[in-house]
Amino acid sequence: MKERKILLSERDIPKRWYNAMADLPNPPSPPLHPGTKQPIGPQDLAPLFPMPVIEQEVSAQRWIDIPEEVLDVLSLWRPTPLFRAYNLERALGTPAKIFYKYEGGSPSGSHKTNTSVPQAYYNKISGTKRIATETGAGQWGSALSFACTRFGLACTVYMVKVSYEQKPYRRLMMETWGSQVLASPTDKTNAGRKILSQDPKSTGSLGIAISEAVEDAATHDDTKYSLGSVLNHVLLHQSVIGLETKKQLEMVGEKADVLIGSCGGGSNLGGLVLPFMPDKLGGQNIRMVAVEPSACPTLTRGVYAYDFGDTVGLTPLVKMYTLGSSFMPAGIHAGGLRYHGDSPLISQLVYEKILEAQAYHQVEVFEAATLFAKTEGIIPAPESAHAIKGAVEEARRCIREKKAETIVFNLSGHGHFDLAAYDDFLSRKLTDFALPDEELKKSIGMIPTV
Numbered sequence: 261m262k263e264r265k266i267l268l269s270e271r272d273i274p275k276r277w278y279n280a281m282a283d284l285p286n287p288p289s290p291p292l293h294p295g296t297k298q299p300i301g302p303q304d305l306a307p308l309f310p311m312p313v314i315e316q317e318v319s320a321q322r323w324i325d326i327p328e329e330v331l332d333v334l335s336l337w338r339p340t341p342l343f344r345a346y347n348l349e350r351a352l353g354t355p356a357k358i359f360y361k362y363e364g365g366s367p368s369g370s371h372k373t374n375t376s377v378p379q380a381y382y383n384k385i386s387g388t389k390r391i392a393t394e395t396g397a398g399q400w401g402s403a404l405s406f407a408c409t410r411f412g413l414a415c416t417v418y419m420v421k422v423s424y425e426q427k428p429y430r431r432l433m434m435e436t437w438g439s440q441v442l443a444s445p446t447d448k449t450n451a452g453r454k455i456l457s458q459d460p461k462s463t464g465s466l467g468i469a470i471s472e473a474v475e476d477a478a479t480h481d482d483t484k485y486s487l488g489s490v491l492n493h494v495l496l497h498q499s500v501i502g503l504e505t506k507k508q509l510e511m512v513g514e515k516a517d518v519l520i521g522s523c524g525g526g527s528n529l530g531g532l533v534l535p536f537m538p539d540k541l542g543g544q545n546i547r548m549v550a551v552e553p554s555a556c557p558t559l560t561r562g563v564y565a566y567d568f569g570d571t572v573g574l575t576p577l578v579k580m581y582t583l584g585s586s587f588m589p590a591g592i593h594a595g596g597l598r599y600h601g602d603s604p605l606i607s608q609l610v611y612e613k614i615l616e617a618q619a620y621h622q623v624e625v626f627e628a629a630t631l632f633a634k635t636e637g638i639i640p641a642p643e644s645a646h647a648i649k650g651a652v653e654e655a656r657r658c659i660r661e662k663k664a665e666t667i668v669f670n671l672s673g674h675g676h677f678d679l680a681a682y683d684d685f686l687s688r689k690l691t692d693f694a695l696p697d698e699e700l701k702k703s704i705g706m707i708p709t710v
């Protein structure tokens with residue numbers, strides 16, 4: 261029998277996170293205060309995050325110990341399996357070897373619990389009573405709800421209204437774990453009321469929901485804010501994905517030629533690829549590929565500039581690829597990839613050409629998703645399906661170039677809560693959205709000058 265599942269034992273769960281900040285070829289651009297536009301210090305973040313999280317956000321220490329209490333919760337589903345996709349390879353007729361790391365076995369069904377658990381833990385030991393956050397499609401909200409209930413914290417989730425209405429099961433999951441879920445924009449925050457006064461029928465956006473959650477945390481002493489992607493400490497926590505993958509590839513004597521992740525804010529991609537960055541910078545030939553939706557093409561059509569992380573302009577300004585914080589992405593199904601910005605760390609590495617970026621339309625992404633479901637069995641989240649599409653295209657290139665490369669992608673989550681999207685695809689209701697240049701010009705033109 262051929263080896264299909266490459267498993268680590270529980271003892272092999274990484275004990276330390278890898279911090280790519282220690283190995284960046286060039287220094288990062290500092291975040292700026294939204295008012296003064298001067299570099300901010302740790303103290304400026306204190307109303308939003310607990311100190312241990314802020315320390316990790318600004319840390320350049322290469323290895324950071326994972327606390328025992330966090331390991332204890334992570335070990336519920338970690339280490340995660342690495343699969344060899346023999347059936348997909350055969351269906352494509354490719355000489356390439358395709359591997360995928362599967363993060364969908366966590367309690368909430370995606371990689372996001374890798375960071376929600378440590379974030380909840382650091383809040384708990386810092387005296388936080390409640391965490392406020394936003395969620396788009398519901399994956400982050402459910403991951404944080406699970407983590408908060410494990411550590412006895414209350415959790416308020418501002419859920420983008422269109423998802424709140426379309427995805428009742430994600431909402432119920434969060435409520436089952438004890439969270440309060442609100443349809444954003446709400447009338448409970450200044451940010452929400454401002455949006456509603458301009459557009460009473462607003463179906464919300466991730467940027468608006470972030471504004472509401474940030475305001476909630478900033479105006480309540482016992483409440484902190486938590487973000488499920490984009491920030492350095494989130495990518496740090498996700499490094500367990502790549503650290504395990506490295507070990508698993510070594511176990512079967514393989515070296516990755518191409519590493520692929522879907523990219524919304526950059527956390528599952530960063531988690532997979534960043535632990536391989538020292539090898540790449542040391543001369544090993546590894547390509548690292550971010551895959552995003554053509555309807556929200558932050559890395560492939562955005563600009564590299566200082567911008568706000570939210571719509572209203574409450575967050576620090578960070579240097580990143582952005583479509584402009586006023587950009588309203590089309591209602592594509594990969595909700596977790598509908599964000600105007602991207603991780604500053606990932607953005608810098610794309611700008612410096614260490615990472616590559618590709619964009620695909622949603623119909624071709626769902627074609628890849630169903631091919632994967634039929635060959636490998638797992639029904640992927642629409643976000644993860646972007647990584648599958650990227651891997652399929654690389655495998656097809658290997659056919660043309662007659663190369664037996666090793667392709668590794670991250671299957672960031674399962675799609676069991678996304679079957680309405682599959683319904684649209686199967687009944688041919690799913691359409692592609694060509695984003696006009698004029699629309700991009702408008703939102704990019706509104707990026708603040710610093």
Ligand SMILES: *Cc1c(COP(=O)(O)O)cnc(C)c1O
Binds near residue numbers: 527
């Ligand atoms: C949130 C999410 C993503 C996108 O977020 P990143 O921070 O870019 O990883 C991708 N896949 C799944 C399953 C998600 O839930």
